[in-house]
Amino acid sequence: MLCRTASDLYWMARYVERAENNARLVDLTQRISLLPERLDPGRSSTTAWRRALDALGQLETYEACRGELEPARVLAWILLDTDNPSSIRQCLFQGRELGRAQRGAITAEMYQELNTSWLDMDEMAADASSTDGVSGFLDWVKTRCAAFRGVTLGTMTRDEGYHFMTLGTAVERADNTVRLLDFKYAQADEGEGGSRDFIQYYQWSAMLQAMSAFETYRKTYRDAVHPLHVSEMMIFQQDMPRSLAVCSRWLHRMVELLAEDGRSEVVRLAGALDASLRFGRMDDVLEGGIKPFLDDFILRLEALHQAIVAQFMTSIEIDGRLDDRRAGPVSSMLS
Amino acid sequence: MNADAPYDEMYDAQGNVRAHYECFAEWVRDTRDERIAQKRRQAEISFHRVGITFAVYGEESGGERLIPFDIAPRIIPAGEWNVLEAGLIQRVRALNMFLHDIYHDRRILEFGVIPESLVLRNSHYRPQMVGIDLPSQVYAHIAGIDIVRAGEGEYYVLEDNLRVPSGVSYMLENRKMMMRLFPELFASQAVAPVEHYPALLLETLQSVGPEGLDQPVVAVLTPGSYNSAYFEHAFLAQQMGVELVEGQDLFVNDDTVYMRTTRGPRRVHVIYRRIDDDFLDPRVFRADSVLGVPGLFSAVAAGRVTLANSFGTGVADDKSIYPYVPEMIRFYLSEDPILLNVPTYRLSQDDDRKYVLDHLQELVVKEVHGAGGYGMLVGPTASRSEIEAFRQRIQAEPARYIAQPTLSLSTCPTFVDSGVAPRHIDLRPYVLSGSETLVVPGGLTRVALREGSLVVNSSQGGGTKDTWVLED
Numbered sequence: 001m002l003c004r005t006a007s008d009l010y011w012m013a014r015y016v017e018r019a020e021n022n023a024r025l026v027d028l029t030q031r032i033s034l035l036p037e038r039l040d041p042g043r044s045s046t047t048a049w050r051r052a053l054d055a056l057g058q059l060e061t062y063e064a065c066r067g068e069l070e071p072a073r074v075l076a077w078i079l080l081d082t083d084n085p086s087s088i089r090q091c092l093f094q095g096r097e098l099g100r101a102q103r104g105a106i107t108a109e110m111y112q113e114l115n116t117s118w119l120d121m122d123e124m125a126a127d128a129s130s131t132d133g134v135s136g137f138l139d140w141v142k143t144r145c146a147a148f149r150g151v152t153l154g155t156m157t158r159d160e161g162y163h164f165m166t167l168g169t170a171v172e173r174a175d176n177t178v179r180l181l182d183f184k185y186a187q188a189d190e191g192e193g194g195s196r197d198f199i200q201y202y203q204w205s206a207m208l209q210a211m212s213a214f215e216t217y218r219k220t221y222r223d224a225v226h227p228l229h230v231s232e233m234m235i236f237q238q239d240m241p242r243s244l245a246v247c248s249r250w251l252h253r254m255v256e257l258l259a260e261d262g263r264s265e266v267v268r269l270a271g272a273l274d275a276s277l278r279f280g281r282m283d284d285v286l287e288g289g290i291k292p293f294l295d296d297f298i299l300r301l302e303a304l305h306q307a308i309v310a311q312f313m314t315s316i317e318i319d320g321r322l323d324d325r326r327a328g329p330v331s332s333m334l335s
Numbered sequence: 336m337n338a339d340a341p342y343d344e345m346y347d348a349q350g351n352v353r354a355h356y357e358c359f360a361e362w363v364r365d366t367r368d369e370r371i372a373q374k375r376r377q378a379e380i381s382f383h384r385v386g387i388t389f390a391v392y393g394e395e396s397g398g399e400r401l402i403p404f405d406i407a408p409r410i411i412p413a414g415e416w417n418v419l420e421a422g423l424i425q426r427v428r429a430l431n432m433f434l435h436d437i438y439h440d441r442r443i444l445e446f447g448v449i450p451e452s453l454v455l456r457n458s459h460y461r462p463q464m465v466g467i468d469l470p471s472q473v474y475a476h477i478a479g480i481d482i483v484r485a486g487e488g489e490y491y492v493l494e495d496n497l498r499v500p501s502g503v504s505y506m507l508e509n510r511k512m513m514m515r516l517f518p519e520l521f522a523s524q525a526v527a528p529v530e531h532y533p534a535l536l537l538e539t540l541q542s543v544g545p546e547g548l549d550q551p552v553v554a555v556l557t558p559g560s561y562n563s564a565y566f567e568h569a570f571l572a573q574q575m576g577v578e579l580v581e582g583q584d585l586f587v588n589d590d591t592v593y594m595r596t597t598r599g600p601r602r603v604h605v606i607y608r609r610i611d612d613d614f615l616d617p618r619v620f621r622a623d624s625v626l627g628v629p630g631l632f633s634a635v636a637a638g639r640v641t642l643a644n645s646f647g648t649g650v651a652d653d654k655s656i657y658p659y660v661p662e663m664i665r666f667y668l669s670e671d672p673i674l675l676n677v678p679t680y681r682l683s684q685d686d687d688r689k690y691v692l693d694h695l696q697e698l699v700v701k702e703v704h705g706a707g708g709y710g711m712l713v714g715p716t717a718s719r720s721e722i723e724a725f726r727q728r729i730q731a732e733p734a735r736y737i738a739q740p741t742l743s744l745s746t747c748p749t750f751v752d753s754g755v756a757p758r759h760i761d762l763r764p765y766v767l768s769g770s771e772t773l774v775v776p777g778g779l780t781r782v783a784l785r786e787g788s789l790v791v792n793s794s795q796g797g798g799t800k801d802t803w804v805l806e807d
Contacts, residue, residue, distance in 0.1 A: 315586075
């Protein structure tokens with residue numbers, strides 16, 4: 001497979017996943033900001049939206065481009081803004097453009113899904129910025145992404161292209177799960193007082209619902225929603241499709257399928273990440289602190305992404321510089 | 336119908352339905368208008384969703400248009416097709432022999448059949464190709480020959496396209512759409528299939544690989560996803576099951592072409608290129624081109640890769656060479672041409688020029704190197720000032736133009752806003768040349784949707800139709 005094709009398919013999958021994840025984040029933000037104020041003491045009307053931008057790593061960009069934080073404006077920024085390369089609109093656009101560029105490498109049905117999402121985008125977005133339409137729009141985004149994933153699952157050959165797409169989905173999803181956890185932990189110290197448990201219950205429930213993980217939680221823990229348990233599930237649960245453990249296992253498996261040399265750097269990085277999540281324990285995480293754990297995970301994910309780019313998507317000329325490349329410039333990041 | 340009316344594909348001069356259109360006529364009679372209207376809408380939505388579009392120059396990324404699709408098919412009876420097929424194969428064989436000759440012995444020039452200067456000073460002649468031997472001596476592996484029908488129904492060759500002829504994906508997608516919308520029409524008569532075109536194309540390309548390999552690696556080379564014909568490039572690559580590459584995906588090392596893949600460099604043997612000569616190799620042609628592959632020419636010259644179509648085919652489809660094609664056929668094949676050429680005036684010749692300047696309002700004047708319906712005067716529909724402007728351009732540079740009588744192109748019933756009305760059409764069949772020369776039964780029928788218009792180009796309001804060749 002061409003390096004360019006591998007890269008386009010990887011990013012195509014990332015953009016589709018990102019569109020859905022943005023929809024989930026907005027959903028969570030909406031749920032929290034709509035809770036009665038007594039359940040989120042000390043907040044102002046913009047707190048939740050500030051946290052959402054922070055989780056996306058876009059607070060500074062937003063303020064530079066759009067200035068003052070104001071719920072409707074932040075909403076428009078995340079959903080539709082063409083100046084925001086990660087807005088849902090731009091994700092759907094980029095996904096479709098990459099799909100168009102690679103329409104020979106994906107099935108006609110897959111392109112039709114991407115194209116349909118893009119063609120219907122403006123109409124669906126028309127009333128999305130008003131509070132009424134937002135949840136309908138978010139549902140539509142999730143459904144469109146699910147339709148694309150379903151058609152991919154049902155029509156695409158399980159070849160390299162499929163594996164690069166899976167890789168892209170797994171990287172993006174792991175990234176999102178970390179950000180959502182970060183979003184919650186960024187406000188861990190707030191809300192002391194008698195109604196604390198009550199508040200936690202609603203806020204962490206909102207998170208589980210945004211992740212479509214509420215039922216799984218109930219089945220696993222059979223107790224009231226407890227922050228530690230939610231975190232444990234999102235990090236270590238071996239069968240929750242959005243947990244870091246599952247994403248890491250996918251990453252490792254895909255990289256092993258794609259790499260010809262099982263000892264290459266990219267396989268080592270993915271394997272190490274997988275192992276730490278498969279055999280890690282919540283107690284160990286708590287010892288070092290959840291926040292440092294999440295920060296470290298983001299760094300390792302970024303290193304893995306760089307290794308994927310270096311291994312598969314960077315062209316080399318004919319002579320024997322393969323070994324240089326396999327060593328990779330990213331190994332130092334982990335030491 | 337009056338005697339001057341153009342030949343109609345469906346109705347004879349008395350207004351009776353021709354035999355090969357009876358099935359279709361019956362179907363139109365028996366089908367409710369609403370159903371047809373609904374199917375037309377369905378076709379349009381479907382083309383949009385599937386993304387069978389062409390990018391429009393000058394619009395921001397994502398600017399795409401549909402080529403209007405008309406659901407009334409153009410039907411060709413078996414007897415007529417047999418003649419067309421033989422004529423097309425004959426013509427393309429002669430054109431390939433001509434290309435081989437002018438880059439080798441130049442016999443045709445020595446014998447004075449074609450003036451030497453017309454060939455050697457032609458801007459599409461590539462002196463770099465002299466003496467380079469190509470597999471099977473084929474230059475134009477894919478040829479699109481534009482055919483029109485005029486007068487009493489005679490077929491004429493209007494133009495040969497031997498560089499990067501496009502449109503074949505529409506031939507295939509139009510058929511797919513028609514079979515989906517109106518399966519009953521295909522059940523009641525035998526329409527020759529065209530769906531195997533990609534398989535034939537792959538066979539053709541593999542038959543001209545270098546070094547007699549069993550399974551040469553083929554790739555389609557595209558200028559990229561913003562090219563107006565990108566859909567077609569991707570479509571053909573996918574249908575053939577080969578890689579779709581851009582210039583940046585290839586590199587040349589030691590006269591050998593490689594693709595940059597996830598598992599390292601992989602050799603390519605045959606490149607079906609959809610980029611013009613000028614942009615293919617910045618070391619030999621336009622140095623500012625970023626679309627091409629440095630060193631590609633040298634790899635072709637060394638016989639390490641086959642380019643389809645080859646460098647330098649443009650000299651054979653140039654409008655200044657066109658009048659000589661019948662002579663080529665006689666010269667190389669010792670056969671009489673099966674297909675007619677449109678009579679053509681060469682404006683560099685005094686007699687012809689005088690006649691043309693006196694009869695501009697009756698003639699079509701074309702730029703020798705023009706394409707796509709641009710730089711063209713259609714006398715009968717042009718305004719007086721347009722004619723005068725063209726007169727001055729001809730007088731300034733007569734050799735840049737040729738003129739032809741205005742052919743009354745045949746018409747075919749077409750669905751338009753006001754109902755069904757006759758519109759002018761042409762036909763582009765695709766001729767493949769590898770170890771053998773062949774044509775799939777059909778082609779792309781283009782239709783001028785504006786009433787009275789003779790310009791069928793998609794860039795100027797043309798649409799397309801499915802083309803049916805009936806089997807005996």
